Amino acid sequence: MEEGLIGPRIYSCCKCRNHIALHDDIVSKKFQARTGRAYLFTHAMNVVIGQKEDRQLMTGLHTVADVKCSDCGEVLGWKYERAYDESQKYKEGKFVFERFKIVKDNW
Numbered sequence: 001m002e003e004g005l006i007g008p009r010i011y012s013c014c015k016c017r018n019h020i021a022l023h024d025d026i027v028s029k030k031f032q033a034r035t036g037r038a039y040l041f042t043h044a045m046n047v048v049i050g051q052k053e054d055r056q057l058m059t060g061l062h063t064v065a066d067v068k069c070s071d072c073g074e075v076l077g078w079k080y081e082r083a084y085d086e087s088q089k090y091k092e093g094k095f096v097f098e099r100f101k102i103v104k105d106n107w
Contacts, residue, residue, distance in 0.1 A: 011039075011102040016072040018046050020102055027094060032058060037099040038077060044095040046070045052081050060085045067095055076101045 009023030021041045031038040050066035057064075063082035068075050077097040083089050 010105045011097065012105045013069040013072060013074055013076060014101050014103050015074045016069060017103070017105065018069050018071040019105070020044055020046060020069065020076060021095070021097065023104075031096055033077065033096065033098045035098055035100060038096050039099060039102075040091070041095045041097060044079075044097075047076065047095075048073075049079055059088050062088065062091070067097070074101065 010019050011021045011023065012019050021044050025042045026039055027042055028040040029037070031040050044067065046069065048068045048070050050068065052063050052065045055062060055064050061084045062080055063084075064078040064080055066075050067077050067079050077095060079095050080091040080093065083091050
């Protein structure tokens, strides 16, 4: 079931326009994904969290889980479950969405 959002500045899935995140929940626009720029968000909605796995990322070893759109199943990014490096702990529980996988709605 989609959460109804009122107001501007919503990011949606690039494939089906399912609401994924609010602009106000962006922590950083300076993240890098495999395919280019990515945004770090504090919250996400209408997504499915995959299996946790350890991945070696640019900033070190993290436990992450892929994040998919709950409507169409498109992989949009990942969720940081655990950061092994103390300086990366601020990422825990947050979501990274690849910029080319999300679109602006109601802007």
